[in-house]
């Protein structure tokens with residue numbers, strides 16, 4: 606009787622082990638795939654162009670360890686001066702669900718194409734989230750937004766005022 610019980614226990618342990626083994630085999634490629642997809646979307650979606658230091662002017666040569674760490678290059682226009690925030694620090698504090706909610710409802714000042722994030726498919730937003738989480742936190746917070754009457758001390762690009770003043774679209 607004792608012998609039999611032991612055999613059953615052993616069998617259960619083996620089965621549990623197989624189960625755990627299978628789970629990790631199944632989970633692993635899925636995550637790697639998401640991370641890779643996220644990397645692709647960040648690269649092709651233009652996020653690095655603004656949110657990564659020197660990316661645009663170096664022809665995309667900024668090393669990946671600096672990707673999405675924000676930028677102190679300002680964008681000045683009728684809305685004031687905005688700085689692309691450090692998404693590596695932002696995303697660390699958000700759950701996947703919070704990130705998706707934020708992206709779906711985002712509205713910012715220019716030149717952030719917030720309307721693109723609003724329309725992005727949930728699976729693509731998830732992929733970007735996993736890629737940023739995979740890179741981990743990095744860099745410093747970007748400079749704070751400045752109102753229109755304050756002259757930035759950082760380098761910046763100047764947008765001319767549009768012919769028709771559509772300032773409703775340019776303030777939060």
Ligand code: HEC
Nearest residue numbers: 650651652654655687688689690713714715716717718750
């Ligand atoms: C043309 C430059 C530009 C591009 C391209 C761009 N961003 Fe931005 N982004 C900004 C700026 C500038 C801000 C800050 C706007 C403000 O202060 O109102 C911002 C803000 C954000 C925010 C808001 C952060 C918060 O605190 O909620 C998120 C999220 C974001 N960007 C994600 C992305 C992603 C993801 C991509 C790629 C799909 C991207 N951005 C592409 C310039 C850009």
